[in-house]
Amino acid sequence: MAADMLTVGLSGTKVARGALEITANNIANASTEGYVRRSAVASEVSAASISMRPGDISLSGARISAIHRNADMFRQAEVRRTSSDSARAASELNGLENIESAVEGARVFDLLVGFEASLSELAADPTDPSLRAAVMSAASNMAGSFRIAHDSLDAAAKGLQFEANGEVEEVNIMTGELARINLRIGRTAEGTSERATLLDQRDGLLEKLSKKVDVQTTFNAIGQVEVRAGGASGELIVQGGSTFALGATTAADGTISFDVGGAAVTLGGGSLAGKALGLQAIADTRSSLDTLASGIMNTVNTAQGNGAALNGASGQPLFSGTGASDMRLAFTNGEGLATAPAGSPAGSTNAGNLTSLRSAMETNGHAQSVSNLVFSISAQVAGKKVTSEALDAISSSARIALDQQSGVDLDQEAANLMRFQQAFQASGRVMQVATEIFDTLLGIR
Numbered sequence: 001m002a003a004d005m006l007t008v009g010l011s012g013t014k015v016a017r018g019a020l021e022i023t024a025n026n027i028a029n030a031s032t033e034g035y036v037r038r039s040a041v042a043s044e045v046s047a048a049s050i051s052m053r054p055g056d057i058s059l060s061g062a063r064i065s066a067i068h069r070n071a072d073m074f075r076q077a078e079v080r081r082t083s084s085d086s087a088r089a090a091s092e093l094n095g096l097e098n099i100e101s102a103v104e105g106a107r108v109f110d111l112l113v114g115f116e117a118s119l120s121e122l123a124a125d126p127t128d129p130s131l132r133a134a135v136m137s138a139a140s141n142m143a144g145s146f147r148i149a150h151d152s153l154d155a156a157a158k159g160l161q162f163e164a165n166g167e168v169e170e171v172n173i174m175t176g177e178l179a180r181i182n183l184r185i186g187r188t189a190e191g192t193s194e195r196a197t198l199l200d201q202r203d204g205l206l207e208k209l210s211k212k213v214d215v216q217t218t219f220n221a222i223g224q225v226e227v228r229a230g231g232a233s234g235e236l237i238v239q240g241g242s243t244f245a246l247g248a249t250t251a252a253d254g255t256i257s258f259d260v261g262g263a264a265v266t267l268g269g270g271s272l273a274g275k276a277l278g279l280q281a282i283a284d285t286r287s288s289l290d291t292l293a294s295g296i297m298n299t300v301n302t303a304q305g306n307g308a309a310l311n312g313a314s315g316q317p318l319f320s321g322t323g324a325s326d327m328r329l330a331f332t333n334g335e336g337l338a339t340a341p342a343g344s345p346a347g348s349t350n351a352g353n354l355t356s357l358r359s360a361m362e363t364n365g366h367a368q369s370v371s372n373l374v375f376s377i378s379a380q381v382a383g384k385k386v387t388s389e390a391l392d393a394i395s396s397s398a399r400i401a402l403d404q405q406s407g408v409d410l411d412q413e414a415a416n417l418m419r420f421q422q423a424f425q426a427s428g429r430v431m432q433v434a435t436e437i438f439d440t441l442l443g444i445r
Contacts, residue, residue, distance in 0.1 A: 005434035011061025012427030015042050019420040022067065022193075023413050030408040034204035037070040037408050038196055069196045075402040076203055077217070080210035082395035084269030087211040089388040091271040095160055095278015096381045099285050102152030103377055108289075109370045111142040112296070116367060119358050122339065126351045127310065132334030139300075139318060139329060146293045146324040150286060157254040157282045164256055164275045167212050168248045171272075174209050175227065175243045178202065182224040183241040190222065199223055213246070214269030230267055235260035248272075253283040281380070288373055290323030292366065297327060299360050307338030307353030312346035314338075315353070 019040040029035040042062050118138040122131045181202050188195045202225060209215055209227070215237075216228040227238035229246060237244050237260055247259045256276050258265050267273035297319040304315035315338025321327040340348035361367075 005437070006431055008061040009427045009430035009434060011045060011063060012430065013424055015040070015062050016420045016424035016427055020417065020424065023416045023420060025193075026408045027410065027413050027417075030410055030413075034200055034207070035408070036196070036200055036203070036406045038193070039068045039070065041068050041191070067191055067193050067196055069199055070406050071199070071203070072402065072405050073219070075398070075405055076207075078398045079395070079402050080207055080215065080217075081269075082391070082398045083207060084210045084214045086388070086391040086395040087271040088214075088269045088274040088277075089384065089391045091274025092277040092281075093274075093381070093384045093388045095156070095275065095281055096377065096384055098156035098159070098278070099153065099282055100377050100381050102156055103149050103285065103289075103374055106145045106149035106152060108142075108145045108149050109367065109374055111138070111145040112367050112370055114138050115142045116358070116361055119354065119361070122337070123351050123354055123358070126339040126349055126354060127347060129334060132310075132337055135337060136329065136332060136334045140332075142296075143319060143321075143327040143329060146289060146327045149289055150324040153282050153286050153289070154254075157279055160275050160279050160282070161250055161254070161256060164272055164279075165248055167272055167275075168246050168258075171209065171212050171229075171237075171246050172243070174205050174212075175238045175246075178205050178209075178225065178227065178238045179241045179243045181205070182238070185223050195223070210270065212270045213267050213272055229258075229260060230265040235263050235265045254286075255279045255283050285373070285377065286324070290325070292369055292373065293324040293327045294322065295364060295369070296361075296366050297321065299364050299366065300357065303353060303357035303360055304338045306342055306356065308340045308342055308344040308348065309338050310335040310340075310347065312344065312348075314342065 019042075022038050022040050026037050045061050045063050115135075115138040118131075118135040122128070122135050125131060181198055185195065185198050185202070188198060202223070206215065206217060206225065206227070213229045214231055214234075216230075216232045216234060218226040220226075224240060225238065226236065226240070228234040229237045235244065237246060244261050246265075247262075249257050249259065251257065256279050258267055258272065258276070267276065297317075301317035301319060304318050307315040309315055316336060317330050318337070319327060320330040337354075339354040340350045341352040344350055
């Protein structure tokens with residue numbers, strides 16, 4: 001009897017000590033990102049009776065049969081989904097803000113309006129050298145603003161492309177780590193502290209990965225994960241201990257596309273999807289700027305060709321180039337401005353052709369088109385800010401819900417410390433009583 005009590009008491013101290021270690025580990029990792037609270041699962045230890053009679057069972061105390069990890073797969077999946085959406089919106093917003101900064105910083109609209117104003121001033125005295133010089137200066141500034149805007153957009157695109165390629169490398173590093181964790185999970189016993197640590201690492205990597213790409217996960221019975229990029233119909237990037245590399249290809253217009261092992265994949269979430277959307281917006285804006293610059297050059301050069309310069313010669317194109325990237329003045333002398341109608345003599349004060357140019361500029365609505373482009377960009381930025389803030393709030397709520405469910409509650413852990421310490425002391429007292437009983441029996445004469 002005393003021996004049985006010693007066994008029971010000893011097993012109780014082992015269980016209490018193990019539970020205390022787990023509780024202490026929870027407290028130590030309360031602020032550790034990605035840590036999931038553990039708890040000890042205790043079970044009775046039973047064996048056949050010493051008397052070996054059929055049906056007799058001898059209870060021999062307790063043992064820690066498993067370490068329970070307080071994880072919620074649904075909440076974890078929700079955190080990954082909302083984090084992916086939030087990262088995509090934030091990344092796309094960054095690209096749109098770069099576009100807004102490029103176009104507004106170049107002052108394309110202001111300098112176009114300034115060019116039209118200089119033409120109006122020249123109409124008062126078409127032969128005035130200073131007014132002609134002012135028109136040339138305004139035209140040069142306007143052309144420069146288009147080039148600056150174009151170059152700024154190119155710089156923004158290169159920045160996004162560099163970041164995207166860097167994130168693709170990060171994704172491939174993370175998938176390699178996930179594959180290694182899968183292999184290690186397969187080699188560890190279920191319900192152990194080592195398995196719980198590996199599962200924490202697995203879930204932490206999945207959350208980080210979801211911020212780069214939208215992932216679809218499938219878990220097997222022992223916790224190994226299979227990962228697809230691009231949603232449920234996407235391509236496998238992790239399967240068991242194998243990985244499939246994500247790749248990125250930059251097109252001639254600066255846009256970026258993704259593939260896995262040569263198979264095209266469309267990302268719907270994560271910062272990489274946002275960067276792809278940002279690069280597409282940059283390409284669209286660059287195309288719009290080229291169209292606007294080309295339209296202005298055509299309008300002015302056509303009017304120049306229909307008029308006569310100050311020296312009576314036929315008007316020559318004022319601008320050279322094919323778009324915003326190479327829009328420049330074809331000549332710098334203000335005398336070359338064809339303000340008079342074709343065939344007019346040198347020094348003509350007839351501003352008929354200048355009037356036609358101003359009318360063509362107004363009819364074609366170049367200034368309004370530039371204004372519409374700037375307004376459209378600003379509206380997209382404002383709208384995406386609202387979306388990004390909303391998605392960020394949703395993501396934060398999902399994270400809070402997960403932390404509340406699987407995180408460490410210090411008050412509860414403090415109570416557990418007292419409970420398991422008392423259990424340890426009680427088991428020690430059982431062993432003490434067993435010893436006293438055994439000594440008493442030995443002392444009987």
